[in-house]
Amino acid sequence: MSKAEIRSLIGRISREPAVTAELLDEAAVLVRRVFPKTPEVTGGADVIGQLLHMIDVSLPGWTIQLTGKAQEPDGHWRCSLRETRGSDEVEVIGLGSGRVVELALLEALLHVAEQKALV
Numbered sequence: 001m002s003k004a005e006i007r008s009l010i011g012r013i014s015r016e017p018a019v020t021a022e023l024l025d026e027a028a029v030l031v032r033r034v035f036p037k038t039p040e041v042t043g044g045a046d047v048i049g050q051l052l053h054m055i056d057v058s059l060p061g062w063t064i065q066l067t068g069k070a071q072e073p074d075g076h077w078r079c080s081l082r083e084t085r086g087s088d089e090v091e092v093i094g095l096g097s098g099r100v101v102e103l104a105l106l107e108a109l110l111h112v113a114e115q116k117a118l119v
Contacts, residue, residue, distance in 0.1 A: 010107060014107070019103060064080075079095070081094035095108055
């Protein structure tokens with residue numbers, strides 16, 4: 001598993017207007033290398049639902065914080081994924097931002113995968 005592959009994909013998604021089925025599938029393949037239980041992408045229109053399911057399965061017990069300001073045509077969304085612990089000390093944090101919710105969720109998940117990847 002190459003951290004460079006994940007970084008490259010993070011760089012690409014920051015320029016995208018939305019998460020396409022192809023982009024979601026490519027990301028799922030990379031995330032699955034780090035978190036083998038990550039579910040397959042089913043296609044279809046529910047990208048946000050699929051991303052939330054990927055996070056739920058890949059990072060059980062983690063906290064998802066999503067904030068944003070809805071604006072037409074694009075919002076300003078931020079997502080943080082944190083390991084839920086009994087103390088304020090957090091080892092791994094995934095941060096993402098994007099014009100649409102799904103970009104913020106996907107970027108945050110990829111940042112966690114990058115940190116957890118071995119190489």
